Amino acid sequence: MKHKITILALAISPCVAFAADETENKLWTGEANLAYIDNSGNTESTNIDFRSKATREGEQWRNLFKLEASNETAEQVDANGDKSEVRTAEKYFASGKAEYKIGEKSYLFGLAEYTDDRFSGYDYEASLTFGYGRDLLRTDKHELSADAGVGYRESKLSETGDVEEEAVLRLGALYLWKISETATFDEDFSTEIGEDKTVTKSFTRLRLKINGSLNASIAYEIKHTDEVPEGVKNSDRKLLVGLNYTF
Numbered sequence: 001m002k003h004k005i006t007i008l009a010l011a012i013s014p015c016v017a018f019a020a021d022e023t024e025n026k027l028w029t030g031e032a033n034l035a036y037i038d039n040s041g042n043t044e045s046t047n048i049d050f051r052s053k054a055t056r057e058g059e060q061w062r063n064l065f066k067l068e069a070s071n072e073t074a075e076q077v078d079a080n081g082d083k084s085e086v087r088t089a090e091k092y093f094a095s096g097k098a099e100y101k102i103g104e105k106s107y108l109f110g111l112a113e114y115t116d117d118r119f120s121g122y123d124y125e126a127s128l129t130f131g132y133g134r135d136l137l138r139t140d141k142h143e144l145s146a147d148a149g150v151g152y153r154e155s156k157l158s159e160t161g162d163v164e165e166e167a168v169l170r171l172g173a174l175y176l177w178k179i180s181e182t183a184t185f186d187e188d189f190s191t192e193i194g195e196d197k198t199v200t201k202s203f204t205r206l207r208l209k210i211n212g213s214l215n216a217s218i219a220y221e222i223k224h225t226d227e228v229p230e231g232v233k234n235s236d237r238k239l240l241v242g243l244n245y246t247f
Contacts, residue, residue: 028247030054033217035242044075045088049240060101068093070238090118105135109147111170120236121229123161125199127153127192129170143176153194157229166194182209197227207244215244 035049049070056063072089095113102108108131115125131149138144148171155164172190179185184207191200205219219240228234 028054028056031244031246033240033242033244035217035219035240037239037241045072046074047072047089047238049238049242062099062101062107064095064097064099066093066095088119091120092116099133105138107133109133109149111149111151119232120225121158121232123156123158125153125155127151127168127170129168129192131170133172141178144173146173147171153192155196159229164196166196168192168194183207197225200224205240213246215246217242217244 030053032052033050035047037047038045047070049068051066051068053064053066055065068091070089070091071087073085074088075083076086077083093113093115095111097109097111099107099109111127111129113127116123117125129149129151131147131151133145133147136144136146148169151168151170153164153166153168156162157164170190170192173187174189175187177185186205186207188203189201191198200223202222203219204221205217207215207217209215217240221238221240222235224235226234
């Protein structure tokens with residue numbers, strides 16, 4: 001069912017719209033992060049990574065949105081000794097999450113995610129999950145929340161054009177540690193366990209305030225897929241060093 005994800009995403013849109021209406025007078029919070037790595041020497045490569053996320057908080061609803069884009073090029077030498085720049089990575093990601101609060105610490109959620117990774121062996125990967133979450137810890141220094149849900153994932157293979165459809169179980173956790181007034185540490189972890197493959201993501205970051213809303217950041221990201229198309233590595237790892245702006 002090629003367009004099932006689109007149909008299911010439309011099913012959650014009224015919840016997101018209602019949440020946006022309810023929080024019309026609320027302030028947005030969010031951040032934008034730009035990382036750039038230029039390697040020179042025996043191997044020349046350039047890596048640019050942009051990420052942004054925004055949260056809109058309401059009395060009953062919380063909406064969270066993420067956008068990511070990354071591009072990597074590397075210098076390659078052909079048989080004649082000529083050098084040229086070749087794109088070695090290109091990825092786009094978007095997600096939207098609507099949380100309906102059912103108490104001071106608990107919430108129900110709907111999450112839609114879409115990934116276009118040109119070097120993953122898939123034209124796209126899209127998923128929609130629904131479930132339950134809870135704030136496990138919330139102090140001046142530490143925040144920890146976790147959620148669990150079930151849903152559906154669709155993946156289109158680049159080589160054959162076949163579409164894989166499967167039910168998934170999602171587990172996720174988000175941790176924030178305010179080390180000091182100028183330093184914060186956060187960890188964003190999730191895993192989607194499906195009938196055909198399991199996709200696990202981890203994003204670990206340290207932010208150091210420069211001034212006002214501007215921060216320096218260093219992060220390490222891992223995405224591991226246990227079953228991948230032939231010729232594709234199971235794990236993608238990335239070190240990100242850049243600037244972060246919060247609002």
